Amino acid sequence: MGSIVWNLENCVNTILDIIVIKTGIVISEDYLIEILNHDFPNSYFENYSIRKNNAVRIRSEKFDEICWSVRKRLGELEKNSPLFIQNIDKILVWEEQGICYSSLCRKILQMMSDIYNPNNPQFIDPKPIIDQLVSENEYPIEVIVEAFKDILHNQTMSNTIKPVEEILWDGGISLSDLFEKEHIPLKEDEFIDQKFINYLQANPEKLQYMHWRNFERLTAEYFNRQDFEIELGPGSNDGGIDIRVYNTTNKEKPYIIIQCKRHKESHEVKIETVKAFYADLLFEDAEKGLIATTSKIATGGKKAISIRKYPLNYAENKEITDWVNKMSKR
Incomplete structure (x- = not known):
């Protein structure tokens, strides 16, 4: 993964935008800095008021870690779990039975992509996709459900603000x-x-x-x-x-x-x-x-x-x- 080089103040403002939309809780910049200094001592955020115009280099995975940590502190995430597959042991058993879990996940993502309308972003109802997959009788229902859980988890963990999130955001509540x-x-x-x-x-x-x-x-x-x-x-x-x-x-x-x-x-x-x-x-x-x-x-x-x-x-x-x-x- 690559690095991001930017002004520290712009970095903090970007984190704040992500946090507010993902958690639905509006916090001040001062409180965000307090959380960052607590969770990441001796980092770029120390003496922020003095250093905010400085340039910083942050690796993308570190940026994700920072966002996850704040989202967890605000109660939106219960734990930081960036892995796409949450139950690897179960998946390995299915793979031994000849069920290609990764192919199913790719198929679901493609079906979701076919439904998604970029001109009118909306949350996708998974039921029609599940009904179609069940009717095709290619994958057991428990495998289909597990795939949706992993995809949902991946979307929840993402720190990318999706268009539908911006459109449907209700303004949040002030902490x-x-x-x-x-x-x-x-x-x-x-x-x-x-x-x-x-x-x-x-x-x-x-x-x-x-x-x-x-x-x-x-x-x-x-x-x-x-x-x-x-x-x-x-x-x-x-x-x-x-x-x-x-x-x-x-x-x-x-x-x-x-x-x-x-x-x-x-x-x-x-x-x-x-x-x-x-x-x-x-x-x-x-x-x-x-x-x-x-x-x-x-x-x-x-x-x-x-x-x-x-x-x-x-x-x-x-x-x-x-x-x-x-x-x-x-």
């Missing part, structure tokens, strides 16, 4: 929204954007810094995905109850009431908060109460729950991180 203000997702059935969940899964230390209202939304989304009916409070003047969770079979009273405490990890939820929340639970006649926090419950609060047998549970930083891991998807 700063996660920390600075309430962000309402475009999808009505979601409480928080999936891109933010993926980002938090890749950066769990950022949970304690997210906007308190978005933490409430994250908590609501966790229970929403368990098929409960969710009532997210107004965010202020809510009487200490941020979320009401209802069983679909009984909507007369809450099954769980939740109070969310987005604190820094060093800031414990005090016993007074626990006692006050128990009073809220009695007033609501809910079956259970839950305090969800990015920090932890003070020892006195935990003892009060245990000794007085309050029907209260708590989810501390580790449990919240587990929630995020369960909700992440790519």
Whole structure:
């Protein structure tokens, strides 16, 4: 592979363009440089403000590595895996059976190329291609599916911005929204954007810094995905109850009431908060109460729950991180 020689500032701007479109998350140049200096210490990006007008030579494979690393840090990629074939052992078994996997992949790519209209770029529906390949009865269905998985993986890993990606790009969401203000997702059935969940899964230390209202939304989304009916409070003047969770079979009273405490990890939820929340639970006649926090419950609060047998549970930083891991998807 060859090298690219260019102005460092142009290089950074190109990386930023790729990252924003591929991840759907809009970040600042300063944050990009912070990530690059963390992941690639003592590299071209050190003292960027001073060196940005300098010329740099970057090999194309190194440029890909840089882009993959940032995309992973933003939560879009789960791992850096540039190999086209993901399960080489399975492919070798098929090759021994006389199935030419590479020929199938080339055939699929040609079929996709025949469908693609450069004058009207659109994502290609794989179903008609799969149906045709199955009807031809030349390759087993599991081989066809594996080939599509590898092709999709290759396209996902590509750092080339395709015309269809530019046309269909929705402008992305600003990462700063996660920390600075309430962000309402475009999808009505979601409480928080999936891109933010993926980002938090890749950066769990950022949970304690997210906007308190978005933490409430994250908590609501966790229970929403368990098929409960969710009532997210107004965010202020809510009487200490941020979320009401209802069983679909009984909507007369809450099954769980939740109070969310987005604190820094060093800031414990005090016993007074626990006692006050128990009073809220009695007033609501809910079956259970839950305090969800990015920090932890003070020892006195935990003892009060245990000794007085309050029907209260708590989810501390580790449990919240587990929630995020369960909700992440790519």
